Amino acid sequence: xxxxxxxxxxxxxxxxxxxxxxxxxxxxxxxxxxxxxxxxxxxxxxxxxxxxxxxxxxxxxxxxxxxxxxxxxxxxxxxxxxxxxxxxxxxxxxxxxxxxxxxxxxxxxxxxxxxxxxxxxxxxxxxxxxxxxxxxxxxxxxxxxxxxxxxx
Ligand code: HEC
Numbered sequence: 001x002x003x004x005x006x007x008x009x010x011x012x013x014x015x016x017x018x019x020x021x022x023x024x025x026x027x028x029x030x031x032x033x034x035x036x037x038x039x040x041x042x043x044x045x046x047x048x049x050x051x052x053x054x055x056x057x058x059x060x061x062x063x064x065x066x067x068x069x070x071x072x073x074x075x076x077x078x079x080x081x082x083x084x085x086x087x088x089x090x091x092x093x094x095x096x097x098x099x100x101x102x103x104x105x106x107x108x109x110x111x112x113x114x115x116x117x118x119x120x121x122x123x124x125x126x127x128x129x130x131x132x133x134x135x136x137x138x139x140x141x142x143x144x145x146x147x148x149x150x151x152x
Contacts, residue, residue: 074146
């Protein structure tokens with residue numbers, strides 16, 4: 001009997017410890033989950049930040065081009081470059097709003113006038129691109145349209 005009792009007494013702490021272990025496991029498991037979640041969140045956050053900067057880079061590039069190429073309206077081009085002569089009819093230029101001075105030019109058609117704006121009129125003060133070297137063909141055409149529509 002003494003042996004059996006001491007055996008139980010000896011085993012008792014083992015059962016208690018085993019019981020404690022099994023009770024401690026769930027919290028340990030929770031800790032493990034928390035730990036494993038933390039790096040996962042970091043992994044998710046890192047590509048997001050990279051994607052954001054990549055998205056920023058992507059948006060900056062396409063925006064930069066249109067800003068450079070942002071077309072001026074016909075009126076803006078006229079006021080910037082053409083008004084110097086066409087505003088007051090300087091150097092025998094057809095003045096804006098002077099229907100008589102424009103009638104025979106308008107009769108040549110838009111393409112002829114666009115061509116004059118781009119290449120100039122030889123032997124006159126109307127030089128190529130009407131002094132606006134930075135103007136695109138479209139901007140020059142818009143300026144011609146603006147002058148023509150204001151001179152009929
Ligand atoms: C330095 C003065 C000057 C400036 C600046 C100028 N022009 Fe002229 N432009 C003239 C003169 C002079 C004529 C008349 C040429 C001629 O005798 O046919 C003319 C004529 C024209 C004609 C009519 C051409 C034709 O075939 O009958 C157009 C279109 C025209 N200019 C567009 C423009 C535009 C667009 C601008 C601005 C981007 C501009 N011009 C700036 C002097 C100028």
